[in-house]
Structure formats: structure tokens, C-alpha cells
Amino acid sequence: MSNLFDYLSWRGDLDFISSPFNPVDSVIFSQLSYLPFDGIVSGPDEKKEITVSRAADIFSKRPEGAPAVMFKDDPAFLSALGSSKRFGNCRLRGYVNHVDTDREIQFSALCVITGDDSCFIVFRGTDANFVGWKEDFNMCFSEVIPAQLEAADYLEKMAGNINGPLRLGGHSKGGNLAVYAASHCGKSTQLRITDIYSNDAPGFHEKVLASEGFAAIREKIHSFVPQSSVVGMLLEHGNNYTVIKSSQIGLLQHSLYSWEVMCNDMIHADKITRGSRFVDKTLREWIGSLDAAHREQFFDALYNILGASQAKSIHELESSWFKAAGLMLKSISNIDNSTKTLIRKTLKALIRSAGNNITMLNPVINNDE
Numbered sequence: 001m002s003n004l005f006d007y008l009s010w011r012g013d014l015d016f017i018s019s020p021f022n023p024v025d026s027v028i029f030s031q032l033s034y035l036p037f038d039g040i041v042s043g044p045d046e047k048k049e050i051t052v053s054r055a056a057d058i059f060s061k062r063p064e065g066a067p068a069v070m071f072k073d074d075p076a077f078l079s080a081l082g083s084s085k086r087f088g089n090c091r092l093r094g095y096v097n098h099v100d101t102d103r104e105i106q107f108s109a110l111c112v113i114t115g116d117d118s119c120f121i122v123f124r125g126t127d128a129n130f131v132g133w134k135e136d137f138n139m140c141f142s143e144v145i146p147a148q149l150e151a152a153d154y155l156e157k158m159a160g161n162i163n164g165p166l167r168l169g170g171h172s173k174g175g176n177l178a179v180y181a182a183s184h185c186g187k188s189t190q191l192r193i194t195d196i197y198s199n200d201a202p203g204f205h206e207k208v209l210a211s212e213g214f215a216a217i218r219e220k221i222h223s224f225v226p227q228s229s230v231v232g233m234l235l236e237h238g239n240n241y242t243v244i245k246s247s248q249i250g251l252l253q254h255s256l257y258s259w260e261v262m263c264n265d266m267i268h269a270d271k272i273t274r275g276s277r278f279v280d281k282t283l284r285e286w287i288g289s290l291d292a293a294h295r296e297q298f299f300d301a302l303y304n305i306l307g308a309s310q311a312k313s314i315h316e317l318e319s320s321w322f323k324a325a326g327l328m329l330k331s332i333s334n335i336d337n338s339t340k341t342l343i344r345k346t347l348k349a350l351i352r353s354a355g356n357n358i359t360m361l362n363p364v365i366n367n368d369e
Helices: 004-011 023-032 052-060 074-083 130-138 146-161 173-184 187-192 212-220 250-254 274-288 292-307 314-319 321-333 337-361
Strands: 091-100 105-113 119-123 166-171 193-199 221-226 241-244
Touching: 004 023, 004 074, 023 074, 023 105, 023 119, 023 166, 023 193, 023 221, 052 074, 052 091, 091 146, 105 146, 119 146, 119 173, 130 292, 146 173, 146 187, 166 173, 173 193, 173 212, 187 193, 187 212, 193 212, 212 221, 274 337, 292 321, 292 337
Parallel strands: 119 166, 166 193, 193 221, 221 241
Antiparallel strands: 091 105, 105 119
């Protein structure tokens, strides 16, 4: 069960000229994008670059009170990247980290100059900020979310500042942003894009998939999902995906640190699990049974309950969970009757959809694994 740290041991001493870019590298950069590089990596309006090695050194000496990492392995991961020849000499620029509660947007991106005359533009997935969760909810009823528009603008801006071929990618929502940006940028930028890596990312509404821009980049998309994928099964993708193995179970497989790798690729599996297919079909039927207005009202209500905790991120919620739980319970009791009815109706529809598909979990009835 080899992981990203093992890959660094195997390939860390080989630069991108000696050993060409491969799908594991896209996972490496997707995880790198979650690091809070505020004050370390220059912004999109600057041309200054910093090596991963130097960024890792500065990061290790950050003062107390600096932005928290999202994953506990991130500091060790960045240190290992900085110590390797393959990634330590890569240069970072164009970092942006934009969170706007009023517009319900969480957007972050980074450019990595890989040393093989190419640039990898990576988009961050949903981070610890609750507004990012709300933005994910919005995908269920909106054709376009603000982060997708920012991703397209960011791609065009950075393409104008960087020469050579472009690779794009990201994990979770970040993979969605990479595909959206590639399908909505100008033709001259599209022609420079060689590959787009979507790592367990949600899909799109049909309007996006039917666009000429998407058709132009469809064959450049490489989609990967773990065996028990949930996020990567949401909405429509318009292309095939490769199933990979994870050392975790259930939702924990969404973590890139759990993905199993070999020398230049992830370890493939035959298909997603029965559980993943059950969740996929259940959520599709559930969402399809609700009109867009109903979905919006339901997710707004859930977000308002979460917002009543007065926490703005997972870290804040964890630090004062008892107080937050009390505030959320009080918020639920104060919800008006029409909203309570809406929530009950929506949850009943979810339970009904799950009941319709429960036989998918029975290996006797579904003798396909």
C-alpha cells in the first residue's frame, strides 16, 4: 500500500526531464495546493518566483497564529517535497487565496513551473472554510458558481504571463475548476493545454458538457476516482474515469494521502464499489426529484444552521464545538414552520430514494463483485 510519501522516495531524485510528468505528479501538486502559502508565494500580478524548497523552509518557520494547515500530514509532505530534486527545484508563483462570504466563494490557485518547459496550474479543492462547503452545495442548483468564473479568469491571466505548454489539475472542487477553466478559456489558451487532471472531482450541469469549449478539451481530461468515491460521482462528467485503489474505506478515500501509487501511476482497480454505486444512484434520484428552487432553499437552510454556530471554518468549530452545538440546536428550534416543512420533505425524499436502491448493497442480489 504505497502512498505519496513512497513515491517521493522512488522518484524524488529524478527531475521532470529524466522522468516525464505522470498522473501521480498531478496528485502531488493537487495536495500541494492545500498549503496556505499566504505571504510566501507571490500573487498573480507579480512575476517573482520561489522554489518549493525555499517555500518549505519559510513555511517551517512560520510564526504562531499563521493560517492552519488543512491536513495533519501537510507539513511533513511539504518538507519532503522541498528535500527532493524532482519537486524542490520547481518554482511557484501566482498564488491566490480568495474567500468571500457575501459572494459565497472560496477560490485558491497556484502555478508550478516544473522545469520541463511546462507549467502546472493547480486549483485548490474545498478547504476548511464553511463558505467553500456552501459553494459546493450551490453546484446542485446553479449552472455556474463564482469560483468557476474566477478559475477561467485566472487561467487566462496566468497563460498571458507564462510561456509554453500548460497542464491543469486539482482535487475535489479543484478538479472541477480545472475542467471548467479549460472549457471556458480562449482558443489560443486551449491549444496550449496538453492535459487536465481531475482527481475525485464533482461533475457539471448539462449546459457545460454540451458547450463547444468542453468538446474541444474532452480528450485531454484524465479523471480519477477511488473505489468508494462519493464526491467524484456527483453530477455529470462527460468522459470516462479511471478507478484507483485507496488504503482507506468509505468517504476517507477522498483523501489523496490514501491513494495507492506505483512508480509512475496510481494503482488501478476494476470498478467502483457497490456502496459507491448506491450513493451515486441515490443522490442522483434525490436531486432529480427536487426542482432547482427547492434545492436552493434546502441547502440555504442547512448553511444557515451551520452559520448559527458563529464558526467560519472547521478549525473554529472544533475549538468551540460545545458552544457551537448549542447555538445550532437553538437555531433549529427557531426555524419557521415553512422551512421546517421543507427540510422534512427533502429528507424524506432522500430516505425514499435510498430505500429504492438499497438492494444494490446486497451481494446476493447483485452478484457482480
